[in-house]
Amino acid sequence: MIQLLVIAKAPVPGRVKTRLCPPCTPRTAAVIAAAALADTLAAAGAVPAVRRVLVLDGDHPAPPGWACVPQRGDGLGQRLAHAFADTALPGVPSLLIGMDTPQVTPALLEAAGHMLGENRSVIGPADDGGWWALGLTDPADAAALSPVVMSTPETGRDTRAALRGRGADPRTLARLRDVDVAADALAVAAACPPGSRFAEAVARHLTDAAAGV
Incomplete structure (x- = not known):
């Protein structure tokens, strides 16, 4: 059995x-972010796990039964590396997802x-x-994640290369679209x-016409 980690930012406007x-306005963007986090936590909460941990930047309540640890580090790569280190359980693999x-x-x-x-590492592109x-x-x-530049088109490739450098060549999981801009939010809502x-928050606060698609 695994440990599940959700790394997230508190849904604060701005x-x-x-x-x-x-x-969106900063307020409605935060509403959509809060809904994304709620859905993510609900999905993770339905999966058998040794422990579930919310790795949080800011202040937001964790679901009942979840642990919560603060993010630390100067950049996202460091924060991810520390997330694994700070929650490590001997002999228990950890699967980390975002919101x-x-x-x-x-x-x-x-x-x-x-x-x-069945593998030393896995990655979901x-x-x-x-x-x-x-x-x-x-x-x-x-530790291989610390120097990787996150949130670029090369992040997945560079993460794989960094892990291969440690002998931890990752197996590939299903591909998903993540939410960055309005067009992403509309597409992801349709797949929820x-x-x-x-999906409800996007329908209420973000329309096709407003998104320009």
Whole structure:
């Protein structure tokens, strides 16, 4: 069995999903971000795990039964590396996801966990060249993430190369689209399962016409 980590930023107006503005306002972008986080936590909460941890930048309540640890580090690469190190459980692989793929399902996460149980590392590629999930059997391998420049079209490629340099060549998970701009939010909302808070928030606060698509 695995440990599940969700790395997230508290949904505070002006600090999250700023690339949705415009057409969103900082307030509505934060509402959409909060819905994305809620859906992500719900999906992760439905998957069997040794422990679930919210790795948080800011102040936001963790679901009942979840641990919460603060993010630390100067850049996202360092924050990711510390997330694995600060939550390490001896002998338990960790699967980390972000809050930008609210269409993720428990079935996808369970499949990722099974693959991680058979491999030293796994990675879920994102359509923009980054990644939405990273699983490591050995938390020490996360040190390879510190120098990787995140949020670029080369992030996925560079993450793979960094892990290969440690002998931890990752197996590939399903590809997902993450939410950066308004067009992403609309596409991801359409892919969300029924009852999605994210899809409801996008429908309420973001329209095709406003997004210019």
